Amino acid sequence: MSIAPPKSVLPKSVDARKLVQREQFLDGILPLESLERLSEAVESVDGEIATEIQFGRDLQNHLTVSGKVSCAVDLLCQRCLHPVREQLEAQFCWGIVWSEEQGRALPKDLDPVIQDGDELDLHLILEDEILLNLPMVAYHDEECVSKESFHVGEEETEAGEQQENPFKVLEQLKGSSGKS
Ligand SMILES: [Zn+2]
Missing domain, CATH: 2.40.160 (Porin)
Known part of the structure; x- marks a missing residue:
């Protein structure tokens, strides 16, 4: 061996x-x-x-x-x-x-x-x-998004979360004030 x-x-x-x-x-x-x-x-x-x-x-x-x-x-x-x-x-x-x-x-x-x-x-x-x-052009087999739309998507998500959070806080305040 x-x-x-x-x-x-x-x-x-x-x-x-x-x-x-x-x-x-x-x-x-x-x-x-x-x-x-x-x-x-x-x-x-x-x-x-x-x-x-x-x-x-x-x-x-x-x-x-x-x-x-x-x-x-x-x-x-x-x-x-x-x-x-x-x-x-x-x-x-x-x-x-x-x-x-x-x-x-x-x-x-x-x-x-x-x-x-x-x-x-x-x-x-x-x-x-x-x-x-060599292939003339290459693409991922799995779904991938273009660089541009990927970045737009990220910003939307971040903005969405920022808008959502104040309401959640308000709801929690309302809820706690309602209980007391
Ligand atoms: Zn790709």
């Missing part, structure tokens, strides 16, 4: 050809530091961004990378302007190519990803997958 070691950081740059030869499986954490576009798109990322990817070939001998990336992010609710948590899981199946022309020749079930020479920037293309799966 042993405790699972902490997950390692996914390598940023790999050569897909080499990893396909080894039918490599990689799992690891995407470091937020290298995901500037994601950091700008969300309020915050909560916890780790976990990835699992498998390199291989399909039946037609295309180089493929399939897997998933998952994370939890806070977005701004467009109704009440408070953060709302969204759980994201993006699944993908890439076909690795070296030109747009090669990409167009891929079967429909493979998303073309262009490797630059010997280097495939895993962090960049995994970030793309997360960004593609």
